[in-house]
Amino acid sequence: MLHILASSLHQEPIQLPQLDEQWVKDHQVVAVMTGGSEQLFLQKVHEGAITLDEPIYLIAGQQSNSLAACCEILSWININNGHGEIRSYRNAE
Amino acid sequence: MERLGVIGMPSDWLIASHVDYHNVETNLGIQLVDIPIERVTSLGEVDPGIDGANAIYDRLKELIAEYELSGVTLRCFDLLSTVKNTGCIALSRLNDEGIPAACEGDIPTLLTMMLCQRLTGCPGFQCNPARIEDGRMLFAHCTLPLSMTTCHSLTTHFESGIGVAIHGELPEGDYTLVKLSGDLKRLFAANVQLVSNQYEPNLCRTQVWLEIDDKVSHYFQTNPIANHHVLIPGHHEDKFAL
Numbered sequence: 001m002l003h004i005l006a007s008s009l010h011q012e013p014i015q016l017p018q019l020d021e022q023w024v025k026d027h028q029v030v031a032v033m034t035g036g037s038e039q040l041f042l043q044k045v046h047e048g049a050i051t052l053d054e055p056i057y058l059i060a061g062q063q064s065n066s067l068a069a070c071c072e073i074l075s076w077i078n079i080n081n082g083h084g085e086i087r088s089y090r091n092a093e
Numbered sequence: 094m095e096r097l098g099v100i101g102m103p104s105d106w107l108i109a110s111h112v113d114y115h116n117v118e119t120n121l122g123i124q125l126v127d128i129p130i131e132r133v134t135s136l137g138e139v140d141p142g143i144d145g146a147n148a149i150y151d152r153l154k155e156l157i158a159e160y161e162l163s164g165v166t167l168r169c170f171d172l173l174s175t176v177k178n179t180g181c182i183a184l185s186r187l188n189d190e191g192i193p194a195a196c197e198g199d200i201p202t203l204l205t206m207m208l209c210q211r212l213t214g215c216p217g218f219q220c221n222p223a224r225i226e227d228g229r230m231l232f233a234h235c236t237l238p239l240s241m242t243t244c245h246s247l248t249t250h251f252e253s254g255i256g257v258a259i260h261g262e263l264p265e266g267d268y269t270l271v272k273l274s275g276d277l278k279r280l281f282a283a284n285v286q287l288v289s290n291q292y293e294p295n296l297c298r299t300q301v302w303l304e305i306d307d308k309v310s311h312y313f314q315t316n317p318i319a320n321h322h323v324l325i326p327g328h329h330e331d332k333f334a335l
Binding site: 042062063073075076079 | 105106107108109110170221222223224225226252293294295296297313314315316317318319320321
């Protein structure tokens with residue numbers, strides 16, 4: 001399942017990650033497109049759309065403070081006894 | 094007892110950066126003092142250039158004197174829609190004066206900056222991890238102490254496109270990346286090499302590439318202490334052993 005998060009803090013165009021469809025189907029994947037997406041992540045958890053019972057793969061892009069937001073989110077996941085990891089992607093030029 | 098000012102609450106996106114004020118007071122001997130953001134936003138709309146940025150600095154200096162503070166963290170994004178300028182210049186100047194000053198109301202980062210300054214005598218660059226690749230990472234933010242730079246230019250703040258922010262270039266060489274967790278239980282410190290500066294759009298304005306080892310890469314990909322980290326000149330990893 002792929003969740004895409006982007007905050008209103010950022011107005012610049014964003015590139016969606018190109019991910020393997022089967023891998024996305026088999027895992028809990030969150031593409032964090034911009035900084036400021038952290039509360040959107042918490043909302044998804046509180047709604048039950050994302051669970052801490054399974055690993056959470058955070059996808060970080062190359063711009064818009066995506067990796068920064070991934071680090072804050074992953075830290076929250078670990079503090080709350082979940083687990084996950086950050087994977088970086090770079091779309092083809 | 095030393096006092097640090099929290100001007101405005103921590104930014105909403107700092108979901109893993111909470112601190113217990115009593116824990117900080119008991120274990121570090123530091124009192125955290127909440128100051129309403131209105132003490133800064135009451136400036137109203139200021140000049141959009143350097144004069145306005147300096148007016149924010151002047152207001153922070155008044156608050157530091159009034160509350161007898163050793164450092165501050167500022168919920169700076171609240172200034173964008175009210176004061177119509179940024180805290181970047183103010184925080185940069187304060188850090189250059191030896192007063193640790195952090196962005197976004199981030200308290201653990203302020204404590205980290207204070208720790209760095211006390212242990213090394215150097216101000217730090219509060220920065221976001223921005224890219225991670227094999228053996229290197231990019232870090233970026235819109236303010237830093239100008240004393241850390243070899244050259245700089247003034248530009249607009251990244252997310253808002255307004256106000257005054259800093260694109261600075263740092264000398265290549267030895268640095269240490271540091272972060273204390275909000276619960277004070279974890280302290281990350283790693284010696285790194287700054288290998289280049291860059292200036293690209295769609296990122297915060299000061300951008301540096303660090304050469305990192307596998308340990309640092311694994312830390313950021315699996316168990317980072319939140320977002321902001323502090324970069325200081327020199328190799329000081331040993332000084333930060335808990």
